[in-house]
Amino acid sequence: MTGDDRTEPRAHCLAGPDGHLAFTLAAPLPDPRAQLLLRRRTGTGSPDTERRLLALETGTEGETQAVLDRLPPLAEGRWDLYLLRAPDAEPERLRTGLRDLRALVDGHLRDRTSPVAARIPYPTKDGYLALRTWLRTAHAEAGRIEVGDRSTTVHARLHGTRLADGAVVRLRPRGSGGDGEQSAPVDAGADGRDFRLTVDHRALATGTSAGGGFWDVFVHPAADAPPVRVARLLDDVEQRKGSFVYPSARTDGTEVRAYYTVDNDLSFQVRAAG
Structure with missing residues (x-):
């Protein structure tokens, strides 16, 4: 892919009241095996071992969506999001679309049990979609x-x-x-x-x-x-x-x-x- 954001895939994000995150791509994907890849950012030279794959499914209006459930929680850190158009395809970074995070605004008012997990979708400095996650015993x-x-x-x-x-x-x-x-x-x-x-x-x-x-x-x-x-x-x-x-x-x-x-x-x- 080029650095032109008009040609790169873009995902919208919706935070649900039960803690899930839904990611929506506007265009349908021709390969039903397409997946969304979450990859934890590591330091320079560190092995890339922390990954989470999500199935992409076609919605009623032709949109393509993947859901990250509340459990199991993600390890603490920063996670970048990629589109895999096929199982053997090269990962493509996802541009940030609309982010509806209203369900997170009052999150501090809800009591959490151990381990305490939190995650916030955000745009990186160069406009890509990422997650900041925390996972703490208390x-x-x-x-x-x-x-x-x-x-x-x-x-x-x-x-x-x-x-x-x-x-x-x-x-x-x-x-x-x-x-x-x-x-x-x-x-x-x-x-x-x-x-x-x-x-x-x-x-x-x-x-x-x-x-x-x-x-x-x-x-x-x-x-x-x-x-x-x-x-x-x-x-x-x-x-x-x-x-x-x-x-x-x-x-x-x-x-x-x-x-x-x-x-x-x-x-x-x-x-x-x-």
Whole structure:
């Protein structure tokens, strides 16, 4: 295929309320053995082993459709979509058509069991259709973030587990940007799932190296429980980093700011003011 998007196959995507994704090609395919290929993106030089094949079927109005069911879940990562016109045909990348993701908008309002899976269709920078997927044993969904002069409060809800005695939030320095972990109090709700965490700006700044640093946020649901990453995954936003921007708070010559990483995980940045 050429790089001209007028000659490349295009797929529309519809997110269903039960968690399935339906992909529709406008033109019928002459070979009934045609399939849709999902291939997980790997690092340079890594073997291409993660694949999922979906049958393509002709609908009542001549359209060609494939359905990705909610189960089994896809491994966490980024998946590119291809058309296989025949079993031995060369895979063709699919251009992005219309994406109806309204069923995903309120996904954070629905409780999830373990493992917690999420997937969001999105267009790549060059206009191809891809999926961003997450698959975690448990997940803490970040909600409202309130930035004050002295602290930042994050409202969150646990999925796949509940809070118990000894629950604690820990902030881990990334690389050499800080001196050991820091703890933050957990204000738990009555159902053991809703909670608030409060990050003290001065304490975080004091524990950060002179050149600044980044801190990743985890909650331990119980004293002996493994850490659960705090993130925002359960809606229709594939990458929040550039669109959800929170103000910085100044303390002792530094700026402390909550932000989302490229993977939608919640972190804090500490840097010199100005």
